[in-house]
Amino acid sequence: MDLPLSAGKKSVTVKRILKAAASVFSESGFSGARVDEIAKRAGVNKAMIYYHIGDKEKLYAEVISNVIGNTAEMIEGKIKDIRDPEEKLRVYVRTFARNIDDNPQVAPVMMREVASGGKHLPEVVARDIFRIVNMLRGILKEGVEKGIFIETVPFLIHIMVLGAMITYKTSAPIRARYNWLPPGIRRLDDRISGNIADEIENIILKAVKK
Amino acid sequence: MDLPLSAGKKSVTVKRILKAAASVFSESGFSGARVDEIAKRAGVNKAMIYYHIGDKEKLYAEVISNVIGNTAEMIEGKIKDIRDPEEKLRVYVRTFARNIDDNPQVAPVMMREVASGGKHLPEVVARDIFRIVNMLRGILKEGVEKGIFIETVPFLIHIMVLGAMITYKTSAPIRARYNWLPPGIRRLDDRISGNIADEIENIILKAVKK
Amino acid sequence: MDLPLSAGKKSVTVKRILKAAASVFSESGFSGARVDEIAKRAGVNKAMIYYHIGDKEKLYAEVISNVIGNTAEMIEGKIKDIRDPEEKLRVYVRTFARNIDDNPQVAPVMMREVASGGKHLPEVVARDIFRIVNMLRGILKEGVEKGIFIETVPFLIHIMVLGAMITYKTSAPIRARYNWLPPGIRRLDDRISGNIADEIENIILKAVKK
Amino acid sequence: MDLPLSAGKKSVTVKRILKAAASVFSESGFSGARVDEIAKRAGVNKAMIYYHIGDKEKLYAEVISNVIGNTAEMIEGKIKDIRDPEEKLRVYVRTFARNIDDNPQVAPVMMREVASGGKHLPEVVARDIFRIVNMLRGILKEGVEKGIFIETVPFLIHIMVLGAMITYKTSAPIRARYNWLPPGIRRLDDRISGNIADEIENIILKAVKK
DNA sequence: AATGAATGAGGTTTCATTCAT
DNA sequence: AATGAATGAAACCTCATTCAT
Numbered sequence: 001m002d003l004p005l006s007a008g009k010k011s012v013t014v015k016r017i018l019k020a021a022a023s024v025f026s027e028s029g030f031s032g033a034r035v036d037e038i039a040k041r042a043g044v045n046k047a048m049i050y051y052h053i054g055d056k057e058k059l060y061a062e063v064i065s066n067v068i069g070n071t072a073e074m075i076e077g078k079i080k081d082i083r084d085p086e087e088k089l090r091v092y093v094r095t096f097a098r099n100i101d102d103n104p105q106v107a108p109v110m111m112r113e114v115a116s117g118g119k120h121l122p123e124v125v126a127r128d129i130f131r132i133v134n135m136l137r138g139i140l141k142e143g144v145e146k147g148i149f150i151e152t153v154p155f156l157i158h159i160m161v162l163g164a165m166i167t168y169k170t171s172a173p174i175r176a177r178y179n180w181l182p183p184g185i186r187r188l189d190d191r192i193s194g195n196i197a198d199e200i201e202n203i204i205l206k207a208v209k210k
Numbered sequence: 211m212d213l214p215l216s217a218g219k220k221s222v223t224v225k226r227i228l229k230a231a232a233s234v235f236s237e238s239g240f241s242g243a244r245v246d247e248i249a250k251r252a253g254v255n256k257a258m259i260y261y262h263i264g265d266k267e268k269l270y271a272e273v274i275s276n277v278i279g280n281t282a283e284m285i286e287g288k289i290k291d292i293r294d295p296e297e298k299l300r301v302y303v304r305t306f307a308r309n310i311d312d313n314p315q316v317a318p319v320m321m322r323e324v325a326s327g328g329k330h331l332p333e334v335v336a337r338d339i340f341r342i343v344n345m346l347r348g349i350l351k352e353g354v355e356k357g358i359f360i361e362t363v364p365f366l367i368h369i370m371v372l373g374a375m376i377t378y379k380t381s382a383p384i385r386a387r388y389n390w391l392p393p394g395i396r397r398l399d400d401r402i403s404g405n406i407a408d409e410i411e412n413i414i415l416k417a418v419k420k
Numbered sequence: 421m422d423l424p425l426s427a428g429k430k431s432v433t434v435k436r437i438l439k440a441a442a443s444v445f446s447e448s449g450f451s452g453a454r455v456d457e458i459a460k461r462a463g464v465n466k467a468m469i470y471y472h473i474g475d476k477e478k479l480y481a482e483v484i485s486n487v488i489g490n491t492a493e494m495i496e497g498k499i500k501d502i503r504d505p506e507e508k509l510r511v512y513v514r515t516f517a518r519n520i521d522d523n524p525q526v527a528p529v530m531m532r533e534v535a536s537g538g539k540h541l542p543e544v545v546a547r548d549i550f551r552i553v554n555m556l557r558g559i560l561k562e563g564v565e566k567g568i569f570i571e572t573v574p575f576l577i578h579i580m581v582l583g584a585m586i587t588y589k590t591s592a593p594i595r596a597r598y599n600w601l602p603p604g605i606r607r608l609d610d611r612i613s614g615n616i617a618d619e620i621e622n623i624i625l626k627a628v629k630k
Numbered sequence: 631m632d633l634p635l636s637a638g639k640k641s642v643t644v645k646r647i648l649k650a651a652a653s654v655f656s657e658s659g660f661s662g663a664r665v666d667e668i669a670k671r672a673g674v675n676k677a678m679i680y681y682h683i684g685d686k687e688k689l690y691a692e693v694i695s696n697v698i699g700n701t702a703e704m705i706e707g708k709i710k711d712i713r714d715p716e717e718k719l720r721v722y723v724r725t726f727a728r729n730i731d732d733n734p735q736v737a738p739v740m741m742r743e744v745a746s747g748g749k750h751l752p753e754v755v756a757r758d759i760f761r762i763v764n765m766l767r768g769i770l771k772e773g774v775e776k777g778i779f780i781e782t783v784p785f786l787i788h789i790m791v792l793g794a795m796i797t798y799k800t801s802a803p804i805r806a807r808y809n810w811l812p813p814g815i816r817r818l819d820d821r822i823s824g825n826i827a828d829e830i831e832n833i834i835l836k837a838v839k840k
Numbered sequence: 841a842a843t844g845a846a847t848g849a850g851g852t853t854t855c856a857t858t859c860a861t
Numbered sequence: 862a863a864t865g866a867a868t869g870a871a872a873c874c875t876c877a878t879t880c881a882t
Contacts, residue, residue, distance in 0.1 A: 011862095027326075027327075028241070029242070029322070029326070030242070031238065031239060031241035031242035032240065032241035032326075034854090034855075034856090035855075035856060035857085036855075036856090044863080045862095045864050046856090046857090046864090047857085047859090047863075047864070048863065048864085050858075051862075052862090056857090107325075108325040111321050111325040112239070112321070112325045114321065114381050114384065115239070115317075115318040115322045115325070115380050116237075116239065116242075116318075117384060118381075118383065118384035118387065121384065123388070126388055127390075130388075130395075152409075152413070153409055154394075155398065156374070156378070156406065156409050157413075159374050159377050159378050159381070160370055160373070160410070162373075163370070163372075163373030163374040163377035163378070164369050164370040164373040166373065166377075167369050167372060167376075167377075168373070170324045170325050170327070171324050171369070173328065174324065174328035174331065174336065177336075178333070178336055180337075184364075184365065185343065185365045199362075199363055200366070200370070202417075203362070203370065203417040204417070207413040207414070221845090223845080223846090244871095244872075244873095245872075245873065246873090254846090255845095255846060255847050256873090256874085257846075257847070257848080257874085258845075258846065258847085260873095261846080262845090265874075266873070266874090431866090433866080433867090447747075448661070449659055449661060449662070449745070449746065451658070451659065451662035452659070452660070452746075454850095454852095455851075455852060456850095456851080456852090464867090465866095465867060465868050465869080466852090466853090466868095467853085467854080467855085467867075467868070468866075470852090470853065470854075471866075471867080475852075475853070476852070476853090527745075528745040528746075531741050531742070531744065531745040532659070532742055532745045534741065534801050534804065535659070535738040535741040535745070535800050536657075536662075537657075537800070537803040538803065543808070546804065546807075546808055550811060553815065572829075573814075574814075575814065575815045576794070576798070576826065576830070579797050580790055580793070580794040580830070582793075582797060583790070583792075583793030583795070583797035584786070584789050585793070586793065586797075587789050587792060587796075587797075588789045588793070591744050591748075593747040594756065598756055598760075600757075601760060604783075604784075605763065605785045608785065616786065619783055619786050620786070622837075623782070623790065626836065626837045627833040627834070627836045628833075641841095664875090664876075664877090665876075665878085666876075666877090674842080675841095675842055675843050676877090676878090677842075677843070677844085677878090677880090678841075678843085680877090680878065681841075681842080685877075685878075686878090
């Protein structure tokens with residue numbers, strides 16, 4: 001499945017800059033990122049970043065949009081043909097997991113963005129996220145109406161899924177570092193899709209189902 | 211109940227520095243934080259930071275230890291006199307929530323620390339966190355043995371609780387910003403203790419109970 | 421004859437930085453030198469020093485290499501075509517003197533470097549100095565074999581020539597300062613080449629000859 | 631033989647400060663020396679330095695006077711009862727050597743002082759040094775009159791002795807560092823008194839004698 | 841006399857941004 | 862579109878000196 005990062009008719013230079021920027025920002029955050037490092041990884045001259053994109057803030061905004069925008073549409077696509085609310089909820093969780101796995105920058109970037117109070121979050125992206133929560137509300141509501149789900153707070157369910165996933169994902173390097181950790185924690189894969197997503201799916205569904 | 215931030219026989223100056231540092235680091239992260247700003251908020255000459263504590267890295271490590279260390283002991287204290295695993299689990303969740311509410315730096319600092327792959331996480335603190343997960347494992351295991359819980363992955367349960375709470379907490383300012391958000395999301399209090407913690411408690415227990 | 425300071429294909433900016441650095445370091449030593457002052461004298465933005473060369477230590481090492489490296493080769497060139505050991509020794513002394521006169525930074529930089537136990541002396545430069553002593557040993561040995569010199573300790577001879585010259589040279593400003601000094605001391609030129617070098621030459625040769 | 635460093639009725643604290651200062655200044659020079667380090671080595675509180683002595687410049691001046699002042703008198707004492715100019719000259723050299731050996735700070739401090747153009751040299755000390763040169767002139771003149779010495783430039787002779795000795799002495803740690811140096815250079819003791827002083831003595835006398 | 845804490849000026853280094861080519 | 866060099870502001874850190882006790 002293709003990922004939205006660097007889509008469209010961007011020049012190859014711009015694409016490389018954005019890709020490099022995404023990786024540097026995701027590793028170091030906005031203030032920790034160095035424009036020099038981004039240019040180096042992109043294999044382009046630093047001045048090109050300013051020429052093609054703009055200053056650091058502009059660049060960051062661009063990255064954010066690429067990395068955590070456009071998720072809603074993707075999930076919507078996956079869900080629209082499904083009837084059963086339970087199955088919809090399962091796909092919702094799974095798609096989320098897939099997205100986080102396939103775009104390794106999503107989790108750290110989002111975490112930092114949240115931690116900083118969304119200081120750099122473009123409103124477009126906020127709206128996109130809201131659309132996702134809304135979608136979930138629709139699923140849950142439908143389930144309640146059909147008598148298979150109990151009443152819950154959709155936003156909380158969303159936060160639990162999202163929070164668990166990004167925390168799980170980003171904690172992988174930390175867990176890998178300490179060899180005194182038991183295998184049950186340390187060896188857990190850093191992929192969410194698969195076992196972890198399944199487990200989350202089950203927990204959420206058990207919590208939500210009548 | 212007293213909170214661990216700046217306990218012990220530290221001089222008043224050191225306490226003020228650590229407090230100021232905690233707030234600045236939690237707002238801006240390591241690279242975003244300005245030593246000048248920390249000194250200013252502490253009402254202290256900048257050189258005093260170096261005199262009493264050391265450089266920025268050392269200061270950050272100190273803050274981390276103060277902010278997210280010593281949580282294990284606190285939770286253990288709350289739980290040790292309880293018999294019933296279900297009640298233990300509930301108290302576990304509630305205590306966690308209380309801690310996050312009372313120490314507003316915990317959530318953002320921890321998120322960023324996780325997002326950066328624990329680059330600055332002192333091992334002591336990592337061990338402390340592990341102790342917490344271990345405690346949870348004990349609770350869940352006891353519940354399984356007593357026939358009231360189903361088998362689950364303790365670390366995942368921990369991550370769901372933790373992830374949900376810190377994400378919920380830190381997302382408050384973002385949610386507050388957009389007035390096009392429905393009250394159900396926007397007006398949700400930024401406190402976790404109370405409704406939110408209750409809801410999380412219920413979800414987790416429903417997911418875990420036979 | 422061209423002097424080694426700032427030779428090669430260095431950019432004009434780098435050359436200016438190194439020249440300014442040499443003069444400031446030779447006046448004030450490593451700790452006393454101010455990067456600001458070096459930038460100012462070089463007519464260059466301070467950041468350029470870091471861009472082109474590196475930090476203060478690196479800059480100092482570069483200066484040391486330029487200032488007191490490459491002396492051996494120069495002396496070797498002057499001596500290789502001479503047969504007579506006595507004449508060789510005379511040229512050795514004279515060339516040394518010329519070098520110290522023409523590169524006013526040599527003497528103070530070397531003195532301070534020695535005084536500090538060679539804390540910043542790059543090994544390359546140490547080897548270069550050793551080569552010089554070795555050359556002198558060759559000359560003295562040849563003289564002994566030809567029956568015109570007595571046995572001496574080459575390193576000591578070297579130290580006497582070198583020590584006398586750099587001490588003489590650097591003491592000039594001090595001598596000039598006190599007008600109660602007799603002309604025989606005070607007015608002595610600060611140039612070594614000429615009278616002073618002749619005198620040293622004669623003393624050394626008288627001491628060494630059978 | 632007692633050395634002049636910290637003589638008189640100075641309090642024990644002052645003595646310790648001056649001793650510590652001498653060692654730090656001799657290792658690091660004026661700008662490189664840290665008042666903190668001096669206080670630490672003296673085992674006294676930093677403020678005491680200002681209370682008892684004054685600022686860094688004052689402290690340095692004090693050290694200089696103690697370290698390289700009072701040499702003239704000592705040499706005069708050693709020489710005054712000797713008749714023979716040749717023997718006088720030998721004792722002159724030997725006493726110098728002893729002084730440098732016994733006061734390890736003399737050589738580096740003097741070198742740096744010379745290298746910096748005597749920026750911090752108190753005039754008293756300059757006069758003391760002049761007295762030494764004058765003494766040497768007397769010896770040489772006497773020798774010439776008695777028909778045993780040839781005409782030489784006294785200051786140059788002085789510089790050769792002094793320069794050789796302090797350069798030899800301070801170069802010891804550098805020579806010790808490089809194990810590729812031949813034993814003839816590397817293993818040479820760092821003491822001057824004895825072999826080295828003898829050799830210098832002989833060279834100078836051979837150069838000076840008719 | 842002595843101490844630990846405090847101060848402010850200034851030093852080194854970094855970094856986003858722009859310029860000239 | 863692209864580059865290497867340049868800039869200035871600001872960040873971090875140090876250090877001589879002084880203060881309060």
